[in-house]
Amino acid sequence: MGERILLIEDDHQLGAQITDFLGRAGFEATWWSEGRPLQPGEAAAYRLVILDLMLPGTYGMDILRQLREGSDVPVLILSARNDTADKVRALKLGADDYMTKPFWPEELVERVRARLRRPVMQRQNAVELGGLSVDLESHEVRVQGKPVELTRVEFELLAALARRPGAAVTRQWLVENVLDPEREGTERTLDVHVSRLRRKLGPGKHIETVWGIGYRLGDGEGS
Amino acid sequence: MKLRMRLALTTAAVALAIALGLAWLHWTFETSERESILAEYALTQMLQGGRERCEASPSTWSHEQSFGPRGPPPGGPNGPPPPPPSRNWFGRKEPGGPPPPPGGTVLFAYDTELVARNPAAPPLHQKLATAMRKGRETAGRSPGLDDRGMRELVVRMPWASGPCAFVLARQWGPGPRGRRSPTPPPDMLVFPSLIALAGVLLTVGPVVRRLRQLTREVRTSVSSAYQGHITLQGNDEVTELARAFDEAGREVRAQMDLKEQREQTLRSFLENTTHDVMIPLTVLQGHLAELQQRAARGEPVEASVVAAASQEAHYMAALIHNLGAAARLEAGEPAVQRAPVDLNALVERCMSRHRPIARQQDVALEYAVPEEPVRVLGDDILIEQAVSNVIYNAVRYNARGGHVAVVLERQPGSTFRLRVLDDGPGIPENELSRIVERRVRGNAARTRGPGGNGLGLNIAWKVTVLHGWRLELGRSEYGGLQVDFLGELLSEAEPGGTRRTPGIG
Numbered sequence: 001m002g003e004r005i006l007l008i009e010d011d012h013q014l015g016a017q018i019t020d021f022l023g024r025a026g027f028e029a030t031w032w033s034e035g036r037p038l039q040p041g042e043a044a045a046y047r048l049v050i051l052d053l054m055l056p057g058t059y060g061m062d063i064l065r066q067l068r069e070g071s072d073v074p075v076l077i078l079s080a081r082n083d084t085a086d087k088v089r090a091l092k093l094g095a096d097d098y099m100t101k102p103f104w105p106e107e108l109v110e111r112v113r114a115r116l117r118r119p120v121m122q123r124q125n126a127v128e129l130g131g132l133s134v135d136l137e138s139h140e141v142r143v144q145g146k147p148v149e150l151t152r153v154e155f156e157l158l159a160a161l162a163r164r165p166g167a168a169v170t171r172q173w174l175v176e177n178v179l180d181p182e183r184e185g186t187e188r189t190l191d192v193h194v195s196r197l198r199r200k201l202g203p204g205k206h207i208e209t210v211w212g213i214g215y216r217l218g219d220g221e222g223s
Numbered sequence: 224m225k226l227r228m229r230l231a232l233t234t235a236a237v238a239l240a241i242a243l244g245l246a247w248l249h250w251t252f253e254t255s256e257r258e259s260i261l262a263e264y265a266l267t268q269m270l271q272g273g274r275e276r277c278e279a280s281p282s283t284w285s286h287e288q289s290f291g292p293r294g295p296p297p298g299g300p301n302g303p304p305p306p307p308p309s310r311n312w313f314g315r316k317e318p319g320g321p322p323p324p325p326g327g328t329v330l331f332a333y334d335t336e337l338v339a340r341n342p343a344a345p346p347l348h349q350k351l352a353t354a355m356r357k358g359r360e361t362a363g364r365s366p367g368l369d370d371r372g373m374r375e376l377v378v379r380m381p382w383a384s385g386p387c388a389f390v391l392a393r394q395w396g397p398g399p400r401g402r403r404s405p406t407p408p409p410d411m412l413v414f415p416s417l418i419a420l421a422g423v424l425l426t427v428g429p430v431v432r433r434l435r436q437l438t439r440e441v442r443t444s445v446s447s448a449y450q451g452h453i454t455l456q457g458n459d460e461v462t463e464l465a466r467a468f469d470e471a472g473r474e475v476r477a478q479m480d481l482k483e484q485r486e487q488t489l490r491s492f493l494e495n496t497t498h499d500v501m502i503p504l505t506v507l508q509g510h511l512a513e514l515q516q517r518a519a520r521g522e523p524v525e526a527s528v529v530a531a532a533s534q535e536a537h538y539m540a541a542l543i544h545n546l547g548a549a550a551r552l553e554a555g556e557p558a559v560q561r562a563p564v565d566l567n568a569l570v571e572r573c574m575s576r577h578r579p580i581a582r583q584q585d586v587a588l589e590y591a592v593p594e595e596p597v598r599v600l601g602d603d604i605l606i607e608q609a610v611s612n613v614i615y616n617a618v619r620y621n622a623r624g625g626h627v628a629v630v631l632e633r634q635p636g637s638t639f640r641l642r643v644l645d646d647g648p649g650i651p652e653n654e655l656s657r658i659v660e661r662r663v664r665g666n667a668a669r670t671r672g673p674g675g676n677g678l679g680l681n682i683a684w685k686v687t688v689l690h691g692w693r694l695e696l697g698r699s700e701y702g703g704l705q706v707d708f709l710g711e712l713l714s715e716a717e718p719g720g721t722r723r724t725p726g727i728g
Contacts, residue, residue, distance in 0.1 A: 082547055084559075088562040100544075104537075104576075173632070211587055213591045
C-alpha cells in the first residue's frame with residue numbers, strides 16, 4: 001500500500017487525472033472535489049496534501065491556514081494564478097511547495113516524491129546506497145560487505161558525496177573542500193583521485209560523473 | 224451666493240462695525256469734554272465769590288444758571304466766566320473762545336465729609352463719593368439715558384476744608400456741542416462707507432469678468448478633450464488660477480496620450496500574443512488529428528508524434544508564462560513583488576518542470592545546488608520564469624543525446640552564480656551581445672527556429688536588470704551556450720520570509 005495523499009481539486013477532469021497519475025506512481029490518493037476545513041486528526045492520516053487555491057465556496061488559503069493551526073503535514077499548492085504575492089502568501093502560511101497550472105503530471109509526481117523524500121534526508125552517520133556502505137564516523141567503507149581501504153583524500157571525497165546521496169556536487173566545491181589547497185588544488189587532481197576511488201570501489205557506477213557539473217554518489221547500478 | 228453679492232455684504236458688515244466703533248469713540252470724547260467744561264465752570268463760579276456766599280449760608284446755598292443754546296457772551300458782569308478751551312470730537316483745540324456749559328446747570332456744595340448742609344441738595348451718589356474719598360479731583364456720572372441727558376460732576380475745591388470743600392455740578396440738556404446723538408456725524412460714516420462699497424464693486428467687476436472668461440475657457444477645453452487654449456494675462460491670482468488650469472489640462476492631455484499609447488501597445492501585444500499562441504496550437508491540433516486518424520485506423524500510436532505534441536503543449540505553456548511575465552515587466556515596479564527567494568528550491572522547481580520534456584527529447588538535464596540554501600531578495604515568479612526560460616531554451620534547442628547542466632554556487636563577496644550550460648549548437652559569437660537586448664516583439668523574436676527565442680531571453684535579461692543582477696552569455700567549454708546569472712545574496716540582517724528547504728537531488 002502506497003503513501004496516502006489527499007488531493008483537494010474541484011475540476012473533475014484534472015482531479016481524476018491527478019488521482020490516476022498518483023495511483024500509477026504508487027501513491028494512494030484520496031480526492032475531495034470540494035474544499036472544506038481539514039481537522040488536525042484527519043490530516044494525520046495523510047503524508048501530503050495537494051491543495052488547489054481556487055475552490056468553489058471556499059478559498060484554499062483559508063483551508064491551509066486552518067490546517068497549519070494543528071498539523072505539519074506537507075502541503076503542495078496548485079494554482080492557476082502565477083502571481084508572486086499569492087505564492088509568497090502561501091509559503092508564509094506554511095505551504096511547502098507551489099505549482100502553477102499547466103504542469104506535466106510527471107512534474108507533479110516528481111515534486112511529490114521530492115517532498116516525501118525529505119524526512120529521509122536527515123543527517124545520518126552511515127550511508128548505504130546499493131552495495132556501498134559508508135560509515136562517516138568510523139571512516140569505514142564497504143562494498144558488498146567487504147571493507148575497502150581508502151586514503152584520507154579518497155575517503156573525504158566519498159564522504160562529501162555520501163553526505164548528500166543522489167545530489168550532484170560540483171568539481172569546484174570538491175576541490176575547495178576536499179583537496180588540500182596548498183598541495184593539490186586543481187580539478188585535474190580531483191579527477192585522478194576519483195578515478196582511483198572508482199577503481200577501489202570496484203565495478204558498478206558508485207560514483208557517477210554528472211555532465212557539466214561534477215560527481216554524484218549513485219546506487220551502484222549500471223548507467 | 225455670487226462673488227459680487229458676497230463682497231457687498233462683507234463690505235456692509237465691516238462698515239457697520241467701523242461705525243459702531245466710531246460712535247463709541249465719539250461718545251467717550253464728548254463726555255470727557257463735557258465734564259471738563261463743567262469742572263472749569265464750577266471752579267470759576269466758586270473762585271469768583273461763590274465760596275464766600277456758600278460758606279456764609281451753607282444751609283441754603285446753591286447756584287443755578289440757565290443758558291440758551293449758546294448762552295450769553297462770556298466774561299459779562301453777570302454771565303458765567305469764560306469756560307476753558309474745548310476740544311473737538313478728535314480732541315483738537317477749536318479756534319475761538321470756549322463755549323459755556325449748555326442747558327441748565329445747578330451747583331450744590333458739600334463739606335469735607337461729602338455731606339450737604341443744604342437740605343435741597345441731593346445726596347451724593349455712592350460712586351462719586353467713593354471716587355472723591357480716593358483723592359480724585361473730579362468724578363462724573365450719568366444717572367440714566369432717559370433723564371434728559373443729565374450729567375453729574377463732583378469737583379474738589381482747592382481749599383479742601385469747610386462746608387464747601389466739594390461742589391456738585393448737575394447739568395441737563397445736550398452735550399457741549401449741542402447734539403444728543405451717540406453716533407458720529409453721517410458725513411464721517413455713511414459717505415466713506417458708500418465710497419468703499421462702490422470702490423469694492425468697481426474693483427470686483429473686472430475680476431468677476433475674468434473669472435467668467437476663465438470658466439468659459441475651461442469648459443471649452445474640457446469639452447474638446449483638453450485641446451483648448453486658456454488665456455494667460457496679467458500677474459495676479461486669477462492668472463495663477465488660469466495657469467494652474469492650463470497645467471492641469473496639459474497634464475491630463477499627457478496622461479491621455481500615454482493611455483492611448485498603452486492601449487495601442489496592448490492591442491499590438493494581444494495581436495502578437497494571439498499569433499504566438501495560435502502557431503503551436505495549430506501544430507498541436509495537427510499532431511492530435513494525426514493521432515486520432517491513426518487510432519481510427521487501428522494503427523499503433525507513434526511515440527515521436529506524441530512527443531512532438533507534448534513539446535508543442537510545453538512550448539505553449541512556456542509562452543503563456545512568458546507573456547504574463549512580460550506584461551508584469553511592462554507594468555513596472557508596482558507589479559513586481561520583493562520577498563526572500565530560496566534559489567535552491569527555485570532551481571529544483573525548474574528542474575521538475577523541464578525534466579519531462581528533456582526526457583522526451585533525450586536530453587540529459589542535471590543540476591547541482593549548495594547544501595546550504597542560497598537566498599536572494601526578489602520576485603520569485605519572475606526569477607523562476609527567467610531561469611526557466613534559459614533552461615528551456617537549452618533543452619529545446621539541443622540535439623538528441625545532448626546535455627544541459629544547471630549549477631548554483633555561492634561566490635566570494637556574498638554573491639551567487641547560477642550557470643546554465645549546454646552542448647547544443649549555441650549562438651554565433653556576433654549575436655551573443657545583442658540577443659538579450661532584442662526588442663521583445665520584434666518579428667525575429669517570434670520565429671521558432673534555433674535562436675528564435677527572443678522573448679524568453681529578453682525576459683531573463685529584463686528580470687536580471689530589475690533585480691540589479693547581471694546576465695552573461697558566452698560559449699560553454701562543451702561548445703554550446705553558457706548563461707550566467709550573477710547577483711547578490713540576501714543579507715542575513717534582512718527579515719526572512721519563505722521557509723528554508725534543503726537541496727535534494
